[in-house]
Amino acid sequence: MKRFSLRYLLLTARLDQLWFPAAFWGLFVIIGLMRGPAYIFDSTRSYIGACVPLVAGIMAAYAVLDDPALELRFAAPLRAAPMLLERLAPVFGLQAGLALAYQAFGLLLGLELSQFGSWWDAQLAWLVPTVALLAFGSLAALLAAQTATGAVLAGLLWIVQLVARGWFAAHPQGQYLLIFMSPFMNDHPALRANQLTLGLVSALCFWLCWRLFIRQERYI
């Protein structure tokens, strides 16, 4: 039994979940055009490395619990993992699509992905922080059983790490948890260890989300 409908997923999505990320993408396209090909690497790195993760983190905080028919959904024979996937995958999918689309735009303006290291490093530059903030935002919301708390903590993590990234990069333990190392410090000696650690931490966050979401009574 599929118990899933893409049509209704789109029909029940809030409009701002769609237009807002697209508007941000459009803004950065304008910024990229205004600053010109000389700064396209900076513009691309800023968008995919900083902006996309922020939007993903805060949107993820709302994605699961901001559902008017949550109690009805809980009363349906649905397992927790597919329910979570149904709510979080569109957030990730949209951000991933926009990140790729911006790179395509950058390539038109002369962006060289080799400035990130390689094509794969360019994808890790947005993938690692986006998945980390998405996992953290949804976990914080489910832990607090409140979307607002998840959004607050996701935004806080974003700005603290962005502003204090130098401190994190130099800290013996902090460097493995710096979500902005992939986009902004891709020559750091601990880069791969950082990416692996964040991947594992993100997986742990998702697992905890699943364990929390099984306890449906916390959310009604």
Next chain:
Amino acid sequence: MSTFYGLARHEFGMSLRRPSFWVAYGLLCGFYVVSILIPSMDSASDLIRPGRIWPQAGHIVFMYNIFLPLLAGILAADRVQRDGRAGMRELQRGAPLSNRVYIFAKFAGVLLSVLLPMLVLILASGLALIALGLATPPILWPLLLAFVTIALPSHAFVVSFSMAFPMVLPLRVYQVLFTGYWFWGNMLNPRAFPTISDTLLNTIGQYPLQAFFGVIVDSTGPVQIGFSPAQAAANLAIVLTGALLALLGLVRYLDWLETRV
């Protein structure tokens, strides 16, 4: 007046009763303690000289003011919108309560609630410095003055805008935009990216920090030399006027909404 006071007091209490409030402030304060306070106190050995008290006080408050207003803004974002969602607006409109009193009282309550952790942190830092023998009691007065000139205007600005804008934008959209604005508008180096952080629209407290406390901070991006007291006064006037306009705009918006129903 009693209505204003009662509303403000109630809003203050409601704001403080949120677990998310204390969790977020607790985590941020923990970060400050671990990343800044402990390392700086470990490395410091000399008593702060009298001539350095004011710059040190300004610097301490400014460092806290980098992130705390962001938290204040995000936490304040649903305070007015929430009344509509919870069905309270209907009851409030049935009471002899003008929108002006309602909004300004709510603003006062929320502002005081988000200033409280900031004030506690500043005073605790001052007392810790005194207890460790790194400063003398006179440091408390410049700390309080820095709180009034650096922290209070920033917080007033973010709380007013955070109360107003979510009435016309989805809450999560505002939270993303506000987070991005706080970084872009206050911390981004203008040499790296076009920004307003080096203009009189800077709301993080760079102007009063330089002009009144003689501190030039390069760790947050914009580096300017020579903001005068007059420029700082103009900056504060713009920030506070912006806050007032946001609140008046919100009052007008609520008045307009009522004419539509």
Next chain:
Amino acid sequence: MIEITALTKTYGSGPRAVHALNGIDLRIGQGMFGLLGPNGAGKTTLMRILAGIVSHSGGSARIDGHDLASGAGKLAVKSMLGYLPQELGMYNELSAWQFVDYMAILKGLDDPRQRKQRVEQALELVGMREAAGRKIKGFSGGMKRRVGIAQALVNDPRLLIVDEPTAGLDPEERIRFRNLLVNLAAERTVLLSTHIVEDIGQTCRDLAVLSRGKVLFHGSPAEMIGAAAGHVWSLTISGLEKPNHGLTVVSMLHLADGIQYRLVGESVGEYAQAQEVQPGLEDAYVWLMKNAGQTLVE
């Protein structure tokens, strides 16, 4: 079909723990079963446990042999469940048809043709066929409730749990709902929770009264009414002084020659002019609560 044994539910822990259910024992078979009780009695908690949304703290609850303590048991129950919660949240941007169709998909009705037929039948049953294409946000409270019951019925459930289904409905809608539920109960178990005593009296062959997490009464409406026999009086007083002596005022009516009170209590005491009357279900409920030591608003 529903077997509940020593069921408990506690929220929180320590001295501030809330014991929502304190050892419930019930057997509920096919037909209409009513749950009555004051606010905070545990009715909604019990319904959510039976709907598999909330986990119980102790005891056992089984529906058709499926144990609600296990994840598999909950899923099995949800597959045969139709649930209408007290606070009905819906997707206002969807039409009635789309909403019920979506709920059908979530309940596992994959076959498009079968699902279309089921959605049509459900909407027809609740009288929403003609408004099926309109968006929910334009509906009245009664229409939303009807869409709510339609989504509960779309998978042809063997167990229907409805929590305060007639709240906010006008008298005509309430009667319509009651009759609909009675028809549905002919072939399934319908568990109805309500504050409106009359709804229970008109529809249920069996009922339970909950208070502070315990079952105060389990039996038929007639048995409950019988327990109150001899304890209900009508009294007309010309002055403004309300009757006392441990009597509870169930209703008051201002007449030309005074105020007529309907009273429930152990005895009429000094009010010799009071006339004993046949109790109704509401009187029986008040009498039950008095005996249980519940404070009633006078």
